[in-house]
Each structure stands twice: as C-alpha cells, then as structure tokens.
Amino acid sequence: MIPDMIGLSQETEALARRLAAAQSVTVDDAIRLALEARARATGVLPEPARPHDRSPDAIGRRRARMDQIVQEIAAMPVLDRRSAAEIMDDINAV
Numbered sequence: 841m842i843p844d845m846i847g848l849s850q851e852t853e854a855l856a857r858r859l860a861a862a863q864s865v866t867v868d869d870a871i872r873l874a875l876e877a878r879a880r881a882t883g884v885l886p887e888p889a890r891p892h893d894r895s896p897d898a899i900g901r902r903r904a905r906m907d908q909i910v911q912e913i914a915a916m917p918v919l920d921r922r923s924a925a926e927i928m929d930d931i932n933a934v
Contacts, residue, residue, distance in 0.1 A: 848856070860870035879885035892898070920927065 856867050856871050859874065860867045863870055863873070865873070876885060880887055922930075
C-alpha cells in the first residue's frame with residue numbers, strides 16, 4: 841500500500857501500481873516520474889539541461905551560427921563613436 845500522505849483512491853493506487861509494473865520501477869518512482877512529466881508539460885518544472893552534442897557536425901553548426909551572429913553584429917551601424925572609457929566616464933558623471 842502507498843503511504844497515506846495523500847489519500848489516494850483505490851483507482852488511483854491501482855493505476856499507479858500498473859504504471860510502476862509496466863515501467864519496472866517502484867510505485868513512488870512511477871508517480872514521481874508521471875508528475876514530473878506533467879509539470880514539465882505545463883511549465884511548472886523546467887526541462888532538464890541536455891548535454892551538448894560534441895560531434896564534429898554539431899560543433900561545425902554551432903561555429904557557423906556564431907560566425908553568422910558575429911557578422912550580423914559587425915554589420916550594424918556605429919551609433920556612438922566615443923571610446924568605451926569616454927562612455928563610462930559620462931555614465932559615471934550622472
């Protein structure tokens with residue numbers, strides 16, 4: 841029987857047991873995994889971080905994307921020709 845921290849109906853407990861058996865996990869794990877999946881789907885729980893793909897193709901795609909971003913930034917017009925130090929001096933003077 842599931843500990844009675846939350847009063848589960850017999851139907852819910854039976855479903856939890858069936859799910860646990862189908863996944864070869866404990867009832868507690870089955871309930872937690874189901875709740876985590878639902879929480880992620882509704883935005884209550886963030887998605888877990890995925891490991892970066894370290895294949896040469898993935899690295900090449902990330903490099904190409906970074907090169908594209910750098911080119912887009914370099915193509916932007918310069919709106920203030922003062923040096924960074926001059927801009928910071930003006931900001932600090934306020």
